[in-house]
Amino acid sequence: MKTVLIPTDFSKNALHALQYAQELFKCERACFFVMHTYGEEVYGEYKTAPKEDIEKLKEEKRKLSEKKLDELVNSVLGEPPNPLHNFETVVSFDSLVDGVNDFVDEMNIDLVIMGTKGETSNHKTTFGSYTIEVFKYVKCPVLAIPEGFEYRQPKxxxxxxxxxxxxxxxxxxxxxxxxxxxxxxxxxxxxxxxxxxxxxxxxxxxxxxxxxxxxxxxxxxxxxxxxxxxxxxxxxxxxxxxxxxxxxxxxxxxxxxxxxxxxxxxxxxxxxxxxxxxxxx
Structure with missing residues (x-):
């Protein structure tokens, strides 16, 4: 069984990558781990906030992330769901690269599939800065799916x-x-x-x-x-x-x-x- 990690920031491009992953492994057993990392969301906006405020925000972000991940997975399951596929959600209080790298090691992931850019990326380029960082530093094969690419078998x-x-x-x-x-x-x-x-x-x-x-x-x-x-x-x-x-x-x-x-x-x-x-x- 293939183990596949799909990081998501809940953008349209990230959803597209998840749907691509389902098609790519349509006819074989696969476990899809859908991950959201939220460390940068907390520290990006609240670097100077008191510790108690940070802890409160972390808990709020964690609960919101878990809810959004569940909604995301339910939206792509299909009717009926593919019996060969299993989905698990993962929330990590970490940066994207560190969170992905740690999970890759922990679960011995075969492949990371992600969008080429997220909500905050420059729309003039195919690859966002986060995608480039994952390419460079994550110790696992990474497959990046461009926005708008319609699935077809790579002949x-x-x-x-x-x-x-x-x-x-x-x-x-x-x-x-x-x-x-x-x-x-x-x-x-x-x-x-x-x-x-x-x-x-x-x-x-x-x-x-x-x-x-x-x-x-x-x-x-x-x-x-x-x-x-x-x-x-x-x-x-x-x-x-x-x-x-x-x-x-x-x-x-x-x-x-x-x-x-x-x-x-x-x-x-x-x-x-x-x-x-x-x-x-």
């Missing part, structure tokens, strides 16, 4: 990689299972001006081949230029339904996050974006 998946990182078997198995059940093509894209791979790259490529056995796997290269432009061109050319990247220290993805590349991707990507982790869990 083509783009996986940009430089083959320099040792991949995590559990992370690749998740990708392989998702792609395998939809009979998807995974296009492993290496953006380079060099034809030959180093022995280390060859080993990592062989590991990909040996692990991703369920989907159709393709290895392709593209010449070096602006990486975001290459990715966007490939998404359009191959009618890609999901973008997948690896996050690790000194990785291609981290390099993008700390530069303007992610800004361009954030403006243009309108498909689900899964970030797998190579960080210690």
């Amino acid at each position: 083509a998946i783009l996986f940009p990689t430089d083959y320099l990182l040792p991949y995590k078997r559990r992370e690749l198995k998740l990708l392989g299972d998702l792609a395998g059940k939809f009979k998807s093509k995974i296009h492993c894209l290496y953006i380079t001006d060099f034809e030959e791979l180093s022995p280390r790259q060859e080993d990592n490529k062989l590991f990909l081949e040996g692990t991703l056995t369920k989907p159709y796997l393709y290895f392709e290269t593209a010449p070096v230029k602006n990486k975001a432009e290459v990715i966007l061109e490939q998404i359009d050319k191959k009618e890609v339904g999901m973008l997948v990247m690896i996050n690790s220290r000194h990785s291609f993805f981290e390099d993008m996050l700390y530069r303007s590349t992610v800004d361009l991707l954030g403006l243009k990507i309108k498909i689900p974006f899964m970030v797998m982790q190579n960080l210690k869990r």
Whole structure:
């Protein structure tokens, strides 16, 4: 059974991510943990309030969050509810990243699914600041669903990689299972001006081949230029339904996050974006 965590701030985009998760795992057993973190709601507005006022506000926020979570889950159960799915609600007095990270460790979560932005995000970009933080710091695969994206099976998946990182078997198995059940093509894209791979790259490529056995796997290269432009061109050319990247220290993805590349991707990507982790869990 898959264990899936869906953080929510009760925005329309967060609701959309929950509905997407239900469709993605429609035909398999899954437990959905729907979480709301409210630490920042308390301390954001009342930093200088007396301690007793803070404690009172915490209790009010907790009760309100529990009520809203119950209402949210009841609104998406369906008639009749999917017998393969189980829902649990989680309220955490913490920041989003810390709350998600702690729960991921505690419950050994397989996948985090969330909206790309919440109520307070800049509507000019696809990825809000909270989504970027979860991408970077949560030690679990994260699948971000753009606002307004209509669910469809990802028949083509783009996986940009430089083959320099040792991949995590559990992370690749998740990708392989998702792609395998939809009979998807995974296009492993290496953006380079060099034809030959180093022995280390060859080993990592062989590991990909040996692990991703369920989907159709393709290895392709593209010449070096602006990486975001290459990715966007490939998404359009191959009618890609999901973008997948690896996050690790000194990785291609981290390099993008700390530069303007992610800004361009954030403006243009309108498909689900899964970030797998190579960080210690």
